[in-house]
Amino acid sequence: MSRRPRRNHSPAFKAKVALAAIKGEKTLAELAEQFDVHANQITSWRTQLLxxxxxxxxxDSRTEAPPPIDVKELHAKIGELTLTNDFLAGALTKAGLLSARR
Structure with missing residues (x-):
């Protein structure tokens, strides 16, 4: 018996199945047969919906706002890295490890 390929269900389908499970008009086994989904998956979707x-x-939303960006700090870091790159390029050029014709 071969395995069924993995399926991705749309959010609308998940909501439809979860609402049917919350209504309680049919058992989980009946819903699983009707929608061709495992009963454990229906229970999971119902829990997520609730x-x-x-x-x-x-x-309350679970998503938190991203922290504010400190532009001054980023500019300082860019300057520091540029200074380091320039210093290292000069040192490598003097040592003959870096070509002056970049």
Whole structure:
């Protein structure tokens, strides 16, 4: 018996299956047969829907805002790295390890 290739379900399909599971009109086995998905997967999607339902109505979001970027610090780092590169290029040129015709 060969294995079925891995399937990727759309978010709309997952929501449809999870809502059907929450309604409770059919058992998990019946839903699994109807939608051709394993019962454990239906349970997982139902749990995800229940945990994320509060976010739909403006609840606490799990995504955090990225930290603000300090431009002065980045410019200082660029200057430091440029200075280091220039110094090393000069030292290597003097030692004859780097061609002056770059």
């Amino acid at each position: 945990e994320g339902a509060a976010e739909v109505f403006g609840g």
